[in-house]
Amino acid sequence: MSSSSPQTTTAPGAPQGPVFSTNREPSGQSLADVLERVLDKGIVVVGDIQVRLLDIELLTIKIRLMVASVDKAKEMGISWWENDAFVTGIDEPDEKDALEQRVRELEQRLGDGEVQHGR
Amino acid sequence: MDVEPATVIHAYGVVCTDAAIDVPATGIGGAGVALLDAGPVSGVFSIVPGASYGAAAWEEHAEDPAWLAQVATEHQRVLNDLVRDIDVLPLRLPAMYRDEVQLHQMLEAETPLFLAVLQALHDHLEWSVHLYLVGEPEESTVERPASGSEYLRQRIDALSRRDSARGNRERLVRDAYASLADLSRQSVVNQPQDSTLSGRREPMLLNSAHLVCRRHERLFLAGVEEVAARLARDGITVEVSGPWPPYNFVELGTDRVDPAEARP
Numbered sequence: 001m002s003s004s005s006p007q008t009t010t011a012p013g014a015p016q017g018p019v020f021s022t023n024r025e026p027s028g029q030s031l032a033d034v035l036e037r038v039l040d041k042g043i044v045v046v047g048d049i050q051v052r053l054l055d056i057e058l059l060t061i062k063i064r065l066m067v068a069s070v071d072k073a074k075e076m077g078i079s080w081w082e083n084d085a086f087v088t089g090i091d092e093p094d095e096k097d098a099l100e101q102r103v104r105e106l107e108q109r110l111g112d113g114e115v116q117h118g119r
Numbered sequence: 120m121d122v123e124p125a126t127v128i129h130a131y132g133v134v135c136t137d138a139a140i141d142v143p144a145t146g147i148g149g150a151g152v153a154l155l156d157a158g159p160v161s162g163v164f165s166i167v168p169g170a171s172y173g174a175a176a177w178e179e180h181a182e183d184p185a186w187l188a189q190v191a192t193e194h195q196r197v198l199n200d201l202v203r204d205i206d207v208l209p210l211r212l213p214a215m216y217r218d219e220v221q222l223h224q225m226l227e228a229e230t231p232l233f234l235a236v237l238q239a240l241h242d243h244l245e246w247s248v249h250l251y252l253v254g255e256p257e258e259s260t261v262e263r264p265a266s267g268s269e270y271l272r273q274r275i276d277a278l279s280r281r282d283s284a285r286g287n288r289e290r291l292v293r294d295a296y297a298s299l300a301d302l303s304r305q306s307v308v309n310q311p312q313d314s315t316l317s318g319r320r321e322p323m324l325l326n327s328a329h330l331v332c333r334r335h336e337r338l339f340l341a342g343v344e345e346v347a348a349r350l351a352r353d354g355i356t357v358e359v360s361g362p363w364p365p366y367n368f369v370e371l372g373t374d375r376v377d378p379a380e381a382r383p
Contacts, residue, residue, distance in 0.1 A: 031188055032317040033247055033360060036309065038191040041366035042211035043133070043236065045229055 123169040128216040131163040131197045132364065133208040133226065133233045143200040147172060147193045155219055157226035160233045163201065164222060177213050202244060202364045206237055209364040239371040242333050243304060246361035248343065249312075250292055250325040254354025291353055292324050295346045302342040303329035307367050324355060328367040336362070 129147050134140060136156055142163060146152040150165035170176065172190070180186035194212060201207045216222040226233070264270035300306040311323035331339045340359070347357035365371075 030317065030360065031192070032312045033363075034191050034195045035187065035316065036312065037209070037363065037366035038194055038212050039187065040211070041369070042209040042364075043233075043369040044211045045214075045225055 123173045123175055124217060125169055126166050126218075127169045127173045128218060128222050129165045129167045129172055129194075130210050130214040130216060130222055131165075131194055131207075132201070132210050133160050133162055133237070134201070134205055135159065135234075135237055136161045137205070140201075140205060143197050146197045147190060152197055155222055155226065157223050158230060160226055160230055160237070162222050162226050163197065163207070164216075164219075172215070174215065177215070198364045202362065206241055206243075207364050208233060208236055208240070208369060209366050236369055236371060240330075240365050240368060243330050243365060243368070244333060244336070244362035245365045245367055246303075246329045246331055246339060246359060247363060248299060248325065248327045248329065249323055249358045250295060250350065251319065251321040251356050251358065252288070252324055252354060253321050253356050288324070288353065288355070291350060291355065295350060295355075295357070296325060296327055298346055299327065299329055299339070299342055302335065302339045303331050305330040305368055305371065309367070321356075328363075330365055330368045330371075331362075333362075 129150075131146065131152070134154075136159055140154060140161070142152045142154055144152070146165040147167050148165075148171060150167050152163060152165050155162040155164055191212065198207055198209050216225065262273075264273055296306070296308065306327055306329045309326045309328065311326050312319075314320060314323075317323070329339065343357060343359045350357060
């Protein structure tokens with residue numbers, strides 16, 4: 001080990017306890033938290049929505065990329081999350097590439113007018 | 120393209136049928152909120168203008184954060200009001216149906232799935248935890264190197280300090296998550312949120328969701344306090360929000376239903 005031990009300081013004014021945001025007052029909810037949940041989580045009843053003029057799969061993938069972009073995390077200097085399934089929640093390192101590829105394919109199909117709306 | 124119907128149904132979530140349920144007065148766009156009884160389960164829904172919330176509107180605004188934010192917030196507010204008193208299965212947006220008949224058909228067809236998930240999640244709510252890095256370990260001022268070897272030694276020391284700070288931080292985050300997971304029935308780690316969406320500059324080190332029994336809420340929050348106290352000296356802050364409907368845990372209980380059987 002080096003002779004000089006690393007100095008650690010707490011940010012000035014850093015709260016000692018957690019910051020609570022209870023949903024008993026809805027204004028305390030973060031919009032990012034709401035979007036992440038409402039658009040990317042929750043139960044999906046696949047195939048039973050007959051009013052289906054938009055491709056929900058495409059929308060979901062796009063929103064997922066918008067809500068949680070690994071690239072942005074990298075820009076913020078925390079690239080060590082990148083290949084860590086425990087932390088990122090991504091099992092396959094290639095998952096994002098695959099999603100992006102899927103978005104491109106779906107966009108292509110949309111552009112070609114091949115997507116069949118409604119079943 | 121079909122002509123947009125004058126009104127469409129926006130569904131919020133699914134509950135166990137109970138005459139005593141009090142739905143919030145208003146939902147999406149100020150529309151009234153009602154329950155649709157489909158036997159063992161009921162749907163929570165609003166009748167909304169097709170022009171504003173129909174398929175074309177969704178298509179048009181699918182990537183418009185301001186529009187999505189408004190709809191998502193109003194949707195969540197309805198579920199939030201309900202979840203204080205009863206179990207609710209949140210539906211992912213867009214959850215749109217042509218009319219009440221169609222919503223009723225969906226509820227009937229999916230009753231086994233909804234009942235299994237409602238049973239699995241009974242009396243459980245979701246709590247959200249974020250860890251942010253607000254302070255960096257301070258770099259100690261170093262002496263001007265007297266020689267090449269001195270410079271190299273300083274450089275190696277600096278790198279080793281950085282690596283150990285990073286390794287230490289990773290360990291702290293893992294430990295914090297493990298502590299909270301111990302107090303939860305189930306936990307999940309999501310990707311850190313985009314800073315443009317969260318509006319936060321500090322790096323998010325952890326974005327996790329925890330399924331906690333209503334009776335153990337205080338125990339869980341006490342655990343959060345403990346974790347926060349532990350992490351404060353390392354420049355990491357803890358933010359907790361909730362209770363949320365169990366958005367991250369709706370897969371629970373679904374293995375009891377054969378998907379092939381649920382399909383028409």
